[in-house]
Amino acid sequence: MMNKKYALAAFFSLFMFSGCxxxxxxxxxxxxxxxxxxxxxxxxxxxxxxKFEDAKDDSGLTGKNxxxxxxxxxxxxxxxxxxxxxxxxxxxxxxxxxxxxxNKCIGKE
Amino acid sequence: MYWxxxxxxxxxKGWLIPAFFLFLTSCATNSSNEVINKTAFNQNFSIEKxxxxxxxxxxxxxxxxxxxxxxSIENEITxxxxxxQDNLQYSLIVNIRQYEExxxxxxxxIPGMGETFLNIETILLDExxxxxxxxxxxxxxxxxxxxxxxxxxxxxxxxxxRLISDILTAK
Numbered sequence: 001m002m003n004k005k006y007a008l009a010a011f012f013s014l015f016m017f018s019g020c021x022x023x024x025x026x027x028x029x030x031x032x033x034x035x036x037x038x039x040x041x042x043x044x045x046x047x048x049x050x051k052f053e054d055a056k057d058d059s060g061l062t063g064k065n066x067x068x069x070x071x072x073x074x075x076x077x078x079x080x081x082x083x084x085x086x087x088x089x090x091x092x093x094x095x096x097x098x099x100x101x102x103n104k105c106i107g108k109e
Numbered sequence: 110m111y112w113x114x115x116x117x118x119x120x121x122k123g124w125l126i127p128a129f130f131l132f133l134t135s136c137a138t139n140s141s142n143e144v145i146n147k148t149a150f151n152q153n154f155s156i157e158k159x160x161x162x163x164x165x166x167x168x169x170x171x172x173x174x175x176x177x178x179x180x181s182i183e184n185e186i187t188x189x190x191x192x193x194q195d196n197l198q199y200s201l202i203v204n205i206r207q208y209e210e211x212x213x214x215x216x217x218x219i220p221g222m223g224e225t226f227l228n229i230e231t232i233l234l235d236e237x238x239x240x241x242x243x244x245x246x247x248x249x250x251x252x253x254x255x256x257x258x259x260x261x262x263x264x265x266x267x268x269x270x271r272l273i274s275d276i277l278t279a280k
Contacts, residue, residue: 023139025247027230028206031145031240077221078251085207085226092206 020075021058021082025089026051028096038105045097052090058083138267140246142275149241150233151280156186157198163205174208177262178229181269189273199241202232203272207247210261217254225250225260227268233276242279246272 026048036044058064059080068075144150159182163175182203186192207228215223228247235241248267250260 023137023247025228025245027141027243027245029204029230031232031243074220074252077219081221081224081251085228089206089228 021064021079021086023082024051024055024086026093028089028092033097033100036100038101041097041101041105045094045101048090048094048097052087052094055083055087055090058086137251138246138248138271140244140271140275142242142244142279144242144279146235146239146241149235149239153196154199154235155193155196156191156201158200159183159186159203160200161203161205165205165208167208172210172261174205174265177265178203178205178269181265182272185266185269185273189277191273191277197236199236200234200238202234204230206230211250213253213255213258213260216250216252216257220252225257225264227264229268229272231272242276244272244275246275 062079065076065079068079159179161175161179161182165174182201205227207226209224209226211225212223226247226249229245231244231246232240233242233244246268248264248271250257250264
């Protein structure tokens with residue numbers, strides 16, 4: 001009976017760890033951004049677009065949030081905050097790269 | 110012996126295991142360090158100048174976060190004696206990207222709400238202003254009650270501590 005209790009507690013702890021959205025924030029401004037050429041900037045913008053979608057997918061009605069809602073509802077708030085931060089950092093980096101791309105490449109292609 | 114006591118207490122109180130893990134994860138510091146110029150990074154250097162920029166787009170905030178960050182980093186540099194004059198003189202450019210003051214009361218009432226959060230990006234420059242390393246450091250206080258009161262200012266010291274230790278340990 002007691003062993004079952006510990007197994008359940010251990011399972012619950014593991015679940016709490018695996019159910020959390022991880023910190024996937026990116027550095028908004030990087031040292032070599034200004035020295036990148038148009039191709040590199042375009043490639044980075046494309047990959048950031050995919051990353052932004054991934055970050056957005058961690059928010060809302062996701063499997064992790066539904067499960068957390070059943071076992072530990074405050075976890076949903078923590079997850080939502082983290083996914084918002086992840087998406088916001090990617091968004092800021094897109095804006096930063098876009099600015100450099102506009103100055104450097106638009107009208108010169 | 111100390112840890113044995115804690116683990117045996119948690120074992121006896123099975124339900125406390127998840128609570129203990131929740132307590133551990135409620136305050137987290139994350140960081141990354143990308144060394145750009147390994148040769149320059151491995152030299153004996155000191156931090157001579159720290160420039161902090163507030164890029165949070167929140168000029169109406171009641172706290173002078175730029176000044177607080179500056180003081181915390183400079184204190185950490187002094188306490189670790191990372192400012193010896195006979196070494197090469199490098200500088201740190203610190204950009205504060207996000208800061209949320211949060212509220213200990215809200216964290217106590219609803220775990221996950223009232224989060225305190227600080228996120229900075231740093232570039233370490235050598236004597237000729239060439240980049241040596243770039244770092245991202247952030248700290249989040251998501252849960253807890255009264256013992257997290259004052260986290261809004263302690264967060265600057267925690268982040269400064271992690272930033273300087275990241276630079277020192279990577280050497």
